Amino acid sequence: MQSKTVLLVLLLLGMAFAQAGGDTGTGLNLDNPVQTQCSTSGDIMGFTCNIMEYLLELGPMVAVIALVLGGLVYIYANMFVTADQRGRYHTLATNLIIGALLLAALVGGAGIVVKNGMNFLNS
Amino acid sequence: MEDLSNQFPGPGGTLSGGDAFQVAFYALVSMLVLVGFSYLLSRLMNNRKLEDWAKNEFLQVLVSAAMVGGLVALMNPGSGIVMKAFDSMVPGDGLSMTYFNTTNASAPENSSITISTFSSVCDIGSIPPGTALCYAYSYLSALESQITGLVSLLFSTTALLDIFSKISIDIIVVNVTPLSGLSSIVGTLNNIQQSLIYLGILSGVEASLLVFANATALTVFLPIGIVLRCFFATRKVGGALMAIAVGAYLVFPLAMSLNAMVIQQIGTDTMEPLLNVFTQAEQLSLWANFQEPGDLVTPDNWTAYISKFNSAAQSLVSTVASLPAILTTAVYTLVVQIVFLPVISILITLIATKELAGLFGAEMNLSRFEV
Numbered sequence: 001m002q003s004k005t006v007l008l009v010l011l012l013l014g015m016a017f018a019q020a021g022g023d024t025g026t027g028l029n030l031d032n033p034v035q036t037q038c039s040t041s042g043d044i045m046g047f048t049c050n051i052m053e054y055l056l057e058l059g060p061m062v063a064v065i066a067l068v069l070g071g072l073v074y075i076y077a078n079m080f081v082t083a084d085q086r087g088r089y090h091t092l093a094t095n096l097i098i099g100a101l102l103l104a105a106l107v108g109g110a111g112i113v114v115k116n117g118m119n120f121l122n123s
Numbered sequence: 124m125e126d127l128s129n130q131f132p133g134p135g136g137t138l139s140g141g142d143a144f145q146v147a148f149y150a151l152v153s154m155l156v157l158v159g160f161s162y163l164l165s166r167l168m169n170n171r172k173l174e175d176w177a178k179n180e181f182l183q184v185l186v187s188a189a190m191v192g193g194l195v196a197l198m199n200p201g202s203g204i205v206m207k208a209f210d211s212m213v214p215g216d217g218l219s220m221t222y223f224n225t226t227n228a229s230a231p232e233n234s235s236i237t238i239s240t241f242s243s244v245c246d247i248g249s250i251p252p253g254t255a256l257c258y259a260y261s262y263l264s265a266l267e268s269q270i271t272g273l274v275s276l277l278f279s280t281t282a283l284l285d286i287f288s289k290i291s292i293d294i295i296v297v298n299v300t301p302l303s304g305l306s307s308i309v310g311t312l313n314n315i316q317q318s319l320i321y322l323g324i325l326s327g328v329e330a331s332l333l334v335f336a337n338a339t340a341l342t343v344f345l346p347i348g349i350v351l352r353c354f355f356a357t358r359k360v361g362g363a364l365m366a367i368a369v370g371a372y373l374v375f376p377l378a379m380s381l382n383a384m385v386i387q388q389i390g391t392d393t394m395e396p397l398l399n400v401f402t403q404a405e406q407l408s409l410w411a412n413f414q415e416p417g418d419l420v421t422p423d424n425w426t427a428y429i430s431k432f433n434s435a436a437q438s439l440v441s442t443v444a445s446l447p448a449i450l451t452t453a454v455y456t457l458v459v460q461i462v463f464l465p466v467i468s469i470l471i472t473l474i475a476t477k478e479l480a481g482l483f484g485a486e487m488n489l490s491r492f493e494v
Contacts, residue, residue, distance in 0.1 A: 045146050059160070063163075095169070106158060107159055110156060111152065113188075114148060118191055120185075
């Protein structure tokens with residue numbers, strides 16, 4: 001249980017870092033890839049950039065939906081479900097929330113994770 | 124061709140690269156988001172397999188990112204981590220090897236080259252000096268020079284022996300060809316020349332392979348491999364290309380260098396006896412003994428000429444008798460160095476490439492050469 005708490009704290013920290021980092025600018029933004037402006041020439045670079053952009057836009061939406069859904073399931077379980085069935089709903093709610101947090105952390109911190117990974121052998 | 128490796132930032136440099144670097148970055152970020160989706164789905168469906176895949180993919184993204192960022196630090200010919208491995212393998216005073224230098228045709232001699240003096244040899248094909256590739260290239264160049272010298276000496280010797288074998292003397296009605304026995308030796312020498320020419324071609328092919336590896340491994344195969352490795356769908360192809368790059372640039376030259384280290388001397392003992400035969404044949408020639416053909420008009424000189432010819436022919440024949448042993452040694456030494464050991468080197472390279480491919484997340488099947 002403690003390890004899960006530590007993981008959650010780390011994920012939240014990651015999200016905070018991801019939000020804080022990055023400057024608004026043109027071209028490749030390593031800290032905050034959401035702000036990267038893709039070329040429209042239709043080459044492989046623009047193609048992969050567009051895929052990344054779509055995923056980065058889709059990720060937070062899915063995360064928020066899952067987070068809200070998790071909360072709703074939790075409330076529903078506490079209010080409308082009998083005690084013997086409540087455990088299943090609680091598990092589902094927890095899974096939704098943890099999954100949503102991790103997705104949000106990965107989407108938010110993707111730039112920092114990749115950038116620091118790139119520096120691993122380069123230091 | 125554009126050097127793709129230049130598109131990746133160098134060690135300690137800022138993380139802003141060219142198109143290839145950007146494509147790799149986009150792919151890695153996209154893969155991280157997909158990992159997030161997969162993890163969420165795995166929690167929802169309580170699917171252990173999908174969760175494991177997501178965790179593994181997260182690690183793979185980190186490994187790919189490290190490779191993208193550290194491409195230059197990893198494989199830089201001067202200070203790369205992988206290339207440093209070669210430095211740790213050679214002795215402190217460098218590698219040296221002795222070979223029979225036939226550059227100066229009038230005075231061939233035993234020469235020695237060390238790794239510090241390779242720069243002049245490695246200028247061909249822009250092979251960086253002080254690398255395994257350079258050492259292997261120098262080794263093959265020395266072998267090629269050895270074969271060229273051997274063949275040119277054999278050409279001259281065979282030509283002279285062929286002339287002698289056809290010299291005939293008419294005494295009234297009797298025709299005598301005293302050195303006709305040399306014709307069979309001439310035939311044998313012709314066959315040996317052919318073998319040597321094939322060996323020369325093979326050593327040239329092997330040297331060209333090294334030039335090809337130098338031109339493409341770090342500039343094409345490795346960057347493309349790293350970019351492809353960033354995508355999930357092309358991870359195996361990318362890993363395989365990376366393994367081929369490391370195998371061609373590092374393992375094959377190292378294996379070839381190992382051959383040179385093992386042999387050290389490249390048939391230096393075999394050339395000098397051949398030179399003796401050549402010298403003897405030159406002494407036997409009419410032009411060596413009689414500078415002025417007018418001398419033969421005087422009958423007294425005939426006796427002197429026949430006497431000289433006789434003694435020179437005797438020494439030539441006795442020297443020629445040692446030719447088969449000498450040439451057999453020369454040819455088998457060269458066959459070992461140009462055919463047998465390189466085949467083993469190629470096998471070592473294939474096996475190492477296969478293992479490296481596994482390390483980079485790819486699979487290679489060597490069929491009968493599986494170990």
